[in-house]
Amino acid sequence: MLSLLKQNAVLCIAGALAFCSMFLIPPSLSYMDYLDFRVLTLLFCLMIVVSGFQTTGLFDWISNTLLRRAHSVKQLSLILIFITFFGAMFITNDVALIAFVPLSILVIEQAVKENDLLKHKHSHILIVIVVLQTISANLGSMLTPIGNPQNLYLYSLSEMSLFTFFKYTAPLTALSFLLLIIACNLSLPKIRMKAPNTVAPPLQKRPLCLYTVLFLLCLLTVAHLLQWQILLLLVFVVIFLFARSLFKTVDYGLLATFVCFFIFIGNMGQLEPVKQFLQSILSGREIIVSALASQVISNVPASILLSGFTTSYGAILMGVNIGGLGTLIASLASLISWKQYNNCKDAKPSKYFLTFTAYNMIFFILMLLFALLIYHS
Numbered sequence: 309m310l311s312l313l314k315q316n317a318v319l320c321i322a323g324a325l326a327f328c329s330m331f332l333i334p335p336s337l338s339y340m341d342y343l344d345f346r347v348l349t350l351l352f353c354l355m356i357v358v359s360g361f362q363t364t365g366l367f368d369w370i371s372n373t374l375l376r377r378a379h380s381v382k383q384l385s386l387i388l389i390f391i392t393f394f395g396a397m398f399i400t401n402d403v404a405l406i407a408f409v410p411l412s413i414l415v416i417e418q419a420v421k422e423n424d425l426l427k428h429k430h431s432h433i434l435i436v437i438v439v440l441q442t443i444s445a446n447l448g449s450m451l452t453p454i455g456n457p458q459n460l461y462l463y464s465l466s467e468m469s470l471f472t473f474f475k476y477t478a479p480l481t482a483l484s485f486l487l488l489i490i491a492c493n494l495s496l497p498k499i500r501m502k503a504p505n506t507v508a509p510p511l512q513k514r515p516l517c518l519y520t521v522l523f524l525l526c527l528l529t530v531a532h533l534l535q536w537q538i539l540l541l542l543v544f545v546v547i548f549l550f551a552r553s554l555f556k557t558v559d560y561g562l563l564a565t566f567v568c569f570f571i572f573i574g575n576m577g578q579l580e581p582v583k584q585f586l587q588s589i590l591s592g593r594e595i596i597v598s599a600l601a602s603q604v605i606s607n608v609p610a611s612i613l614l615s616g617f618t619t620s621y622g623a624i625l626m627g628v629n630i631g632g633l634g635t636l637i638a639s640l641a642s643l644i645s646w647k648q649y650n651n652c653k654d655a656k657p658s659k660y661f662l663t664f665t666a667y668n669m670i671f672f673i674l675m676l677l678f679a680l681l682i683y684h685s
Contacts, residue, residue: 322568342574594623602631
């Protein structure tokens with residue numbers, strides 16, 4: 309029971325908050341107005357379609373094709389880090405880490421066997437790569453509305469145009485790209501090595517075409533060109549007929565977390581003193597408040613919570629994405645790579661944690677200062 313609570317801590321907190329708020333605002337049919345069914349549908353459909361892509365071998369094919377071009381530790385590291393960075397823009401930060409961190413562990417372990425120069429440095433190299441992959445997943449995912457749950461939620465809630473959305477996220481993404489390049493060059497050695505002898509499984513072309521069509525339908529819905537009800541019907545029917553096992557891969561805990569926070573925020577919004585207090589805290593300080601709140605409750609809950617008390621959605625968008633840096637719980641995606649690293653042979657959790665915190669705090673401070681500068685200029 310305790311293990312289950314730890315694994316679903318955010319959901320448990322969200323559920324407790326929603327339950328307690330019901331004593332202040334008794335349950336009624338008006339609760340239905342709190343729920344954003346469009347966001348819930350898009351999250352569900354994107355999760356199941358991306359899971360479908362994973363079964364086609366697409367991610368393995370892309371990564372293995374690129375890795376065969378690496379002839380030094382630095383080249384190898386850059387490929388692993390930036391495939392995560394760009395992949396997160398389209399398959400979400402969570403999936404990018406699930407797909408590419410195990411690949412990094414496997415490739416580095418293989419490289420050690422073939423290169424004596426790496427035997428005494430591989431532990432440090434692996435930690436730096438996984439830490440920078442985690443940072444790159446959280447930063448790369450902020451560019452697009454579908455890169456992470458908080459983007460999808462805020463983009464749908466605000467009804468901002470794609471141009472406006474990119475106006476907030478593109479400068480931060482460009483800076484993060486530059487900072488990652490600098491970090492890689494300063495942190496990783498130029499040791500020569502053989503290109504990894506990796507072999508990708510053959511692509512399953514028919515399923516790949518099917519999931520590509522479904523993914524395009526998701527994008528049309530994100531762009532408000534297709535109604536969410538139609539998307540839900542099409543995705544549900546197609547997956548039920550051709551790949552119903554994918555229903556098991558959906559993170560229903562994340563969907564339930566959204567529902568609970570919707571109820572909690574909806575109820576809090578009915579209490580005028582609470583509403584006025586939170587609005588006063590946020591007014592003119594949306595970026596820094598949302599970035600700091602993310603350090604404690606993680607950025608997805610922070611985006612849902614704070615967006616209920618301000619209309620400065622662009623500032624919240626910037627704040628919670630930057631807020632994914634910093635502490636280990638600032639972005640729940642960071643826990644994915646933490647667990648994957650700890651499961652590898654000769655893992656050094658303490659060293660990983662210290663390295664993770666140091667790199668993240670540097671990125672967090674630089675990104676936050678930049679956001680405050682460009683937003684208020």
